[in-house]
Amino acid sequence: MLLCFYLQLRNQAVSNRNLYPNFGVLLVDDEPAFLRSLSIALERRGGINHIYHSEDSRNVMALLAQEPIGLVLLDLTMPHLSGETLLKQIVEEYPDIAVIIVSGLNQLETAVNCIRLGAYDYFVKTSEEERLIGGISRAIASQEMRLENQEMRKRFLNDTLERPEIFANIITQDKGMRSVFQYLEAISASSQPVLICGESGVGKELIANAIHTLSNRNGPLVCVNVAGLDDNVFADTLFGHNKGAFTGADKARAGMVEQAAGGTLFLDEIGDLSLVSQVKLLRLLQEGEYYPLGSDKPKRIRARVVVATHHELAKKQQAGEFRKDLYYRLRIHQVEVPPLRRRKGDIPLLLEHFLAEAAAELAKNIPTISKELPILLANYEFPGNIRELRALVFDAMSQHKSRMLSMEVFRRALGQQEAPLVEENEHTFAPFSQMRILPKLNEVGDILVIEAMHRAQDNQSLAARLLGISQPALSKRLKKLEANRSVE
Template identity: 60%
Template sequence: MNTNTYPSFQVLICDDDDSFLRSISFAIERYCGINNIIQCNDSREVLGKLNDGDIRVVLLDLNMPHISGDELIAQITELHPHISVLIISGINQVEAAVKCIKLGAYGYHVKTEDPERLSNSIMQVIRYQELNLENQAMRGYLLENQTSLHPAFSKIISVNHQMHSVFNYIESISNSQQPILITGESGVGKELIARAIHETSSCSGELVCVNVAGLDDNLFSDTLFGHKKGAFTGAEQARKGMIERASGGILFLDEIGDLNLASQVKLLRLLQEGEYYPVGSDTPKRINAHIIAATHQNLLTKKENGEFRNDLYYRLKIHHVNIPPLRERKQDIALLLEHFLTLAAQEFNKPLANIPKELLILLENYAFPGNIRELRAMAFDAMSTHQSGDLSMKAFESVRSAVPTLDIQAQLSKPLFESSSTLPTLKQAAELLVAEAMKRANSNQSLAAQLLGISQPALSKRLKKGQPES
């Protein structure tokens, strides 16, 4: 006999019909494995049970003596806003359903519905609450672990273990005299990492940032090294370069992968000799700044193609910090989205939006080619048209349409099966795909169908076929 309870929180079912209480409890345990259930046949007892128990999901009958279901919705929403309420009524009326949803109900179902469909809807509510609890735990973990990290990392929102390994590595190398190379896709926050390195170091000078992409050799020299008066036409005054401005601090060279070969020679000499010549000057100056470089490009590939100097590559890569893309940091998505929505709400002077129930699941299945920068843009764009209540899913239509897209070449590059193993049949492979899609979509059939590239009814049909005979 299985004594484990699921979910970790309690589900309260209130209906004045004892036979329905028994049947719905049996149905959701059979189809969903939900057995952490409290039954109640008197609506007057509901609020008391909510105060006493760890209840996060409530199933209510609409028409009950003493206190009706719609009256209870309003009270629960006001007193316990974290609780999700589902109405299960014997009346199939659109007006009643609309009224309940407006009052704050998660959904409206009729008692005569197919038990499996009703159970799937209840399971969605359970998954939603589990996500909320998981996000709360992550926020607690983040706060707890940030206290043991250097304050410089407080601006980088992450509970990802790879990122925390990066933080620890940065603390160990921040005072090194050797160059540091930061790599990662566009939008992962390489400049934030450079600022964290600066703040964790003992440098007394400032962090000076230079984007070298698009700089020709002359402009690169003038920007970094400066020039003396009369060095060229129009040079009426001597000008300090960025290296001198960064004296005692850190010079951050962003997009180093775009640096032309002529400028690469000058940068290499700067790193090797520790000195440079301002444009038009015969007197060398010593560099008194640490060097951090960053790129979204694959420098190893550029080196092998002759587009990046071999010696400069190894000079820059003495300390290497690689930032994982957002798609590998899925547990950070909820935290970052909430952070950006809060910033956007403040900027637009609007009430903070509620995150829709399906949005986090949708975003966790999205590849995020633009990484954190893309998520920030999404949040600000969504808040710009937001009025009140839940955030509109219309702002994320591009995500919804992109979710089913798979990188076929990337998939083919990985072996799906061991060469010595027996291949599954087509039927078994299809069942495995369906199971994996449902897992990734947290049992949300609509999103799972998108991942598989089929319609929701087609997926529902496959799921029914896969169920054992009762």
């Protein structure tokens, strides 16, 4: 009765905070003391608090039918139904539920037989607590990955979004971005880190916000830009400190990890982190523990970690500038946000959105835009991505006076655009690299004119700008091209 009362109080407390993992972990043992001690160890050492209990093996199958159980920790020697009998029933009726045997029997033959029957792992009760918790954590991670794969297959095959409202503030109609949203929904229940990659200005912060909202966590989203933080400031910012930890530490201060408890910790510009700070972050992710400065008592992290970078971490890792073990720890879930130049269809939507935003902020009417403007923007590379487009729109709106929005700001941007850099060993003139015989110079000119008109959607003024010639010169070339076609 005392154990039942304790578990009831504990479950009420757990219901008021975030549960980990997303599925339940069922402990089955006829010894109440062992159930209680294992529950406390799982929560303190592994952060595992989504726990169910059963002292009577006859109730296990009914619990599995009623509750969202994903992992069972099962004793072998119990009255009524033995653990081996239960293992066979669970594997047969609930093959997606993982079973770990935690038994007092230290017999190799018994362990081998349980694995043969379908158990995920086998531990002896007298095993080291750290080894047991580690094995259970691995089983939870494996189950999370399996569930995520199921979710991804379902979403990609059905091409559905279950919670499209969460992505409403990300202005897009791009199929690649929709795939990103589907992936985020699939991994929302996971506790594993998420690595967001993408060029500066693509909206990585919005993706981090969406991940946090999708995860349904009670705690806050805490954002930290780690670029430029030295090792001591990084540790103090993330882990906090005790009073007297260093000169000037007049009182204790909670770090960002603690402030994000029950929520999400977002570390931006992770690619700029020093190697020393990378070690500290790796330990936090691997062990799930950290020490505030001046403390010898560890605290558990109770937040999901999301990181972002505009760097290519694979290249930094190969160059020795980013730890390989941290890189692979972070890329369990990886999101690549495409640049704006690969989302040309989003430009008109974003233009309309930013025009409305700028008009409201500057207390002006939303202007009319020329038909040429979306075409002009579609031929711009946008090295600064969405952030640059927003800046261009606000700049144009600040100078706007007439009914029609001036094109001058946008023309200047296009005029200053540099040709994309070509990597060494890459053919500068890729269209001709496979040709045995080079085309004649006048033929190349005709090809360029046709391509420019295609990109400008037959707008001669814009096509001439793309070619770097005057409009009359382009018109003359087009007439000559048309005359040659007529002769042929």
